[in-house]
Amino acid sequence: MTIVELGLPKRLVEFTVDGQAVSVPEGATILDACSAVGKEIPTLCYGDTLKPANACRVCMVEVEGSRTLVPSCSRKAEPGMVVHTDSERTRTSRKVVLELLGSATDLSTTPGVAEWMAEAGADPERFGPPAPPSDDRDDALPGEHEPVDGLTAATVRQPVKVDNALYVRDYGKCILCYKCVDACGDQWQNSFAISVAGRGFGARISTEFSTPLPDSACVYCGNCVEVCPTGALSFKAEHDKREDGTWDESAQTETTTVCTFCGVGCNLTLHVQDNEIVKVTSPHDSSVTHGNLCIKGRFGWQHVQNT
């Protein structure tokens, strides 16, 4: 859900999407406009509570007169723009971008992506069988890589990082959407515990000198987990249940309540499975949290179950 701030009245911008006339307030993006008219455009790095990072390029659309395709999540609508969301160029781009992502990354826990792939006819395996996992991706040097024979497709597969009791980092699933970095940094938490390190295919989310989380500036707010679109970051409880094969989203209920730890009044959504809290999130449209919580709200729920 998009949070719309009600400021001064805005002019309306009129343009067309796939031949349909659309009118949106000045400042709205093409993606906003598409949502408004019920046109669904897949996105991965787009965050409803974050500034567009423009990185995944899944939401590319064609704007007449533009040399390249444009990211609908960040390109603002302009009067008279003629946008195509389903042209041959956009379809090819979406298919290949999804294939590239799927060939390099484990998308098994990315909601929505399997359907998009099927719809686009994406086949990540056509780039070859995945290369074996690597245990030294954190040391990848910028501007250097080993010669390749092309018989396997390079991937970001690597061991899962479990170095604390609260959340797990499985960077074999990371698509480098920048959302965790933005949530940890100046957009929400101001902890700056993580950044993108390295470059090119060696780029990865990292703490300072890839130090374990307990030694880093991490304050365990879990806001990075909240915004992660692929499950590369997951709560330890969820991770363990997935490992056991006992994680069952269809059997979960969600109840939104108010956090009792302090007086701020953050909304908590308790995800409950078999009468046990398995995860705590916060509604992104909450005017108090915008989806963010602190360590207590996010992780301090064990006492509820101490019966």
Next chain:
Amino acid sequence: MDLQFLDAKATFEERAAVDALPEGAARDQLLPALHAVNDRVGWISQGALNYICEQLHVPPADAYGVASFYSLFSLTERPERVVHVCTDLACRVNGADTVCDTLTEHVGPAGKARGGVTWLRSPCLGVCEKAPAALAFEAGDPAGSELLAPATGAEVVLAAGRSPATEEGAAPVLHQTDRESLKLLHRIGAVDPESLDDYRATGGYAALRNALQLGPNGVIREVTDSGLMGRGGAAFPTGRKWEGAARQPALPHYLVCNADESEPGTFKDRVLLEGDPFALVEAMTIAGFATGATLGYLYLRGEYPRARRLVQNAIDVARERGFLGTDIMGHEGFSFDIEIRRGAGAYICGEETAIFNSIEGFRGEPRSKPPFPTEQGLFGKPTVVNNVETLVNVPLILTSGYAAYREIGTEKSAGPKLFCLSGNVRKPGVYEVPFGTTLRELLELAGGVPEGRELRAVLLGGAAGGFVRPDELDLPLTMEDARAAGTTLGSGVVLALDDKADLGGFLLRIASFFRDESCGQCVPCRIGTVRQEEAVSRIVGGRKLSTGADDLALLREVGQVMRDSSICGLGQTAWNAIESAVERLGALDGAES
């Protein structure tokens, strides 16, 4: 900002290096700070990074992300002496592999420290006219450097075993002896690049004097009417860019001179920087005057130590003599100064918005456009970014007048143009010709391919450019003719390959280059360049996937999506040269089963 640090302390030397930065330094001094430590100690330790972060108030994870972006920095301990051996296009054609083999035999494998030295394979060092090249750095106070070009394996092994003699290699030499006909290069090798008096005696600072009389709008009018187009590759009209920035109400305005010449095969800007540094200083001053910028950044690639020394000298001398600073040339109220920012080994930082992030102390990732730099550029302010060669045309326009300038070249491509001739030609070097000269004429100036060989192809425009066949040499070198022929002049690369050249290996190097130099920000480029390299490697090596996939079809599709959906020009052009080799040379024929 409440920062948390790992428990590591800086040594005396590391602290001293950082303390030498200007007082009150902020985040935009991050790159200089990393250079300071890397220069003095040879690598950047946890303690040093902590100390830098404390001084500049930068979060350590953030600074780690920046430091690990650049290939000239090391975040693990390494010897004080590091030798970079160029293995890029022109050096490859001229025996870089042999140099590497000799080093492996006598010094050990690349990247492994032995006897106080380590050597690394490097992308283009920008001395293609003297290929193959190697550049040695030695950490210390002061740090030393030594350029070896052309170099034999034995010479590089010798250099690896001694302290650099702070020997910067020979000054650039021109093969065009008729200086009267040269408009941009006429001082190269003819005047002392350290002497402002020499510069003035050969017409220097007449253009700035004219500019001050014309006023900012007058200068922009002259530049617009001259038809000058950017020489960095994109060919945008310079006057329009200047006007766009000049009329922005937000202050201050900035000027950035893009001297991060890293396109493999390009070295024209280095020749200008080393041979005529005052011309660039004067040109930047004129650009600052016209666009209302009071500070200009010269973003210089880190692999050009000689250029750095000579341009720094030119800036210092110009300031002493009143050609920079306040009330320049007695013109009250006109202030302008220049600061050099040294790149640290990242091709992407030559992209016009990545350069802003790099100067500001962030990862050199391109920004999304719009907004365009003339509206929101460096530090979010209106900014003009111009290439070195573009700027050096400006004094010529202001001394000869726009009409005379337009006489040179063709109607749509006005002025003189510099080309970088390298590869299999007899006299590699920078050549100045009017736009419209044919490729054949240009190759003849450089003596053509060596005796007894035949031309196989010419790479025009660099790794992001395209190939031209021997039967297409009558192509007039103009922006419009290149475009019509489905290629580009790019940054002026003309790299000749003869019949003995290993075209497959050459294409593989281009693919490998783009993979290495991708910033990694967007998916089409970050993963697309990898898949491109893998497919080229299969084709060149005569291998096939077990699925029997059609590798050319795969390349075409990935190439199209890199071009359509990448954030910046790097990803958008990463398929150009390989595509043209496929389409025009049939270079990867045999891939389709």
